[in-house]
Amino acid sequence: MVDLLKHHSSEFLGACLDTGNNISLLDAPMEVVEELAPFAVTTHFKNMAVKDAPEGFLLSEVPLNQGALDLAKVVDTIRTARPRIRFSLEMITRDPLKIPCLSDQYWVTFPDRDGLYLARTLRFVHDHSPCEPLPQVSGMDQAARLRLEEENVKQCLAFARESLGLQRA
Numbered sequence: 001m002v003d004l005l006k007h008h009s010s011e012f013l014g015a016c017l018d019t020g021n022n023i024s025l026l027d028a029p030m031e032v033v034e035e036l037a038p039f040a041v042t043t044h045f046k047n048m049a050v051k052d053a054p055e056g057f058l059l060s061e062v063p064l065n066q067g068a069l070d071l072a073k074v075v076d077t078i079r080t081a082r083p084r085i086r087f088s089l090e091m092i093t094r095d096p097l098k099i100p101c102l103s104d105q106y107w108v109t110f111p112d113r114d115g116l117y118l119a120r121t122l123r124f125v126h127d128h129s130p131c132e133p134l135p136q137v138s139g140m141d142q143a144a145r146l147r148l149e150e151e152n153v154k155q156c157l158a159f160a161r162e163s164l165g166l167q168r169a
Contacts, residue, residue, distance in 0.1 A: 005039040014041030020048035026117035037081035044090040050125040056101035060134040063155040068128035093149040096134040
């Protein structure tokens with residue numbers, strides 16, 4: 001994407017910088033932020049939790065103050081590159097995503113990737129796995145899910161304001 005944005009440089013072309021999704025593609029989260037920040041026009045600002053799983057790892061959106069990402073560094077990196085950028089919270093309350101990066105099928109779509117990406121990501125997962133299970137919502141009724149979703153968003157907004165210096169627009 002960076003090559004595309006450099007080649008077609010325009011005030012009308014940019015990136016929505018997602019601070020967590022690329023972990024599922026075995027990208028290092030801070031590398032993604034550092035490389036895309038100069039081209040960012042908006043964000044999907046979130047924190048992620050990771051946990052070992054039999055065929056790879058689990059990936060889950062969590063409230064901003066609970067995940068594996070260094071959000072102060074993320075904010076500083078993005079703001080340095082794009083001082084006027086707006087941060088858009090993306091807080092999805094759902095069961096963790098299964099990232100089957102140890103299965104043959106996963107690699108079919110990544111013919112140019114090598115073991116370095118896998119090793120780096122599995123090390124990240126190992127270093128950041130919480131002791132407790134990742135949040136699950138599949139056993140909750142709709143009302144409980146909505147309450148949890150609202151609580152997660154409130155926690156995120158409070159943390160963004162109080163700890164990261166982000167304000168509502």
